[in-house]
Amino acid sequence: MGVVYVFVNQKGGVGKTTSAINLGAYLAGAGKSVLLVDFDSQANLSSGIGVRSAKPGIYELLSGTAPLNQVVKKTGISALHVIPASIDLSGAAVELIDQKEREYFLKKALTPLRNRYDYIFIDCPPSLGILTLNGLIAADAALIPMQCEYFAMEGLSLLFKTIRRIQKHLNPSLVIGGIFFTMYDQRTRLAQEVVKQVSAYFRDSVFSTIIPRNVRLSEAPSHGMAISQYDPLCSGAKAYQSLAMELLKRGKPGSAGGPAAGVSILAPEARAAVPAANTGGESNHGA
Numbered sequence: 713m714g715v716v717y718v719f720v721n722q723k724g725g726v727g728k729t730t731s732a733i734n735l736g737a738y739l740a741g742a743g744k745s746v747l748l749v750d751f752d753s754q755a756n757l758s759s760g761i762g763v764r765s766a767k768p769g770i771y772e773l774l775s776g777t778a779p780l781n782q783v784v785k786k787t788g789i790s791a792l793h794v795i796p797a798s799i800d801l802s803g804a805a806v807e808l809i810d811q812k813e814r815e816y817f818l819k820k821a822l823t824p825l826r827n828r829y830d831y832i833f834i835d836c837p838p839s840l841g842i843l844t845l846n847g848l849i850a851a852d853a854a855l856i857p858m859q860c861e862y863f864a865m866e867g868l869s870l871l872f873k874t875i876r877r878i879q880k881h882l883n884p885s886l887v888i889g890g891i892f893f894t895m896y897d898q899r900t901r902l903a904q905e906v907v908k909q910v911s912a913y914f915r916d917s918v919f920s921t922i923i924p925r926n927v928r929l930s931e932a933p934s935h936g937m938a939i940s941q942y943d944p945l946c947s948g949a950k951a952y953q954s955l956a957m958e959l960l961k962r963g964k965p966g967s968a969g970g971p972a973a974g975v976s977i978l979a980p981e982a983r984a985a986v987p988a989a990n991t992g993g994e995s996n997h998g999a
């Protein structure tokens with residue numbers, strides 16, 4: 713049974729899509745079978761990994777108008793497959809509103825694929841709407857990319873509140889797979905400060921690899937390539953490779969030993985660990 717990770721952060725442009733593509737590519741390179749699910753009508757993941765025909769894709773799968781074998785597409789990396797999205801997915805958000813069990817559509821659609829892949833990565837849009845909700849319910853664990861900015865910390869509080877609600881009512885087995893920093897610029901004091909504070913608060917849930925700001929990472933998708941194909945020696949490539957190895961080492965979310973398993977945001981000892989003044993938003997982390 714594979715592991716389903718959802719890349720989530722309601723803040724836009726923090727590196728969800730870039731991370732899903734590049735972690736997926738490195739895990740595939742390490743011999744794992746990986747399925748990327750583009751769950752954003754912007755369809756950045758689909759174009760970023762070089763998928764030309766985005767239809768039928770995830771919308772058609774959800775709406776029952778195309779079977780699984782038609783929506784799963786190959787990429788330039790043999791063990792890396794993708795279910796693409798198109799702008800049609802924006803309609804799904806509206807159509808789902810009136811449906812019974814509307815939060816479970818993605819989970820049901822992905823169930824037959826779970827034993828075919830080691831990893832399934834869901835790339836969410838920048839919102840906490842019905843699509844992201846479906847992503848969080850379909851997943852075993854959430855991976856949270858964040859930029860090293862003040863507002864990013866504020867956004868994290870809201871995200872964790874949402875995750876807590878989902879854990880309580882809709883997906884009790886959901887855990888935090890980890891938080892990682894993206895687009896890090898070591899020259900700024902603020903970036904260093906954000907890393908320090910978030911790491912102090914979330915401790916083992918924070919990956920030790922930090923993704924630097926690197927222009928090659930922003931160029932790769934315009935060539936439809938993962939960074940491992942486009943420029944495997946650049947600093948961004950090395951960082952994503954290292955992050956992928958960390959993810960591998962952490963093991964299955966929920967399994968013994970993996971820190972990813974342990975860090976339920978419900979853990980009171982984690983909340984107590986950091987004084988309110990340190991987080992700038994501690995009160996929002998209370999259960």
Ligand SMILES: Nc1ncnc2c1ncn2[C@@H]1O[C@H](COP(=O)(O)OP(=O)(O)OP(=O)(O)O)[C@@H](O)[C@H]1O
Binds near residue numbers: 724752931
């Ligand atoms: N480490 C990095 N260094 C430089 N540019 C980056 C880096 N990571 C991502 N980018 C670029 O920043 C932009 C936003 O990244 P990305 O699309 O991955 O974020 P996102 O969270 O998926 O955005 P959205 O919320 O719109 O879906 C893209 O143009 C991407 O190429």
Ligand SMILES: [Mg+2]
Binds near residue numbers: 728729756757836837
């Ligand atoms: Mg994106």
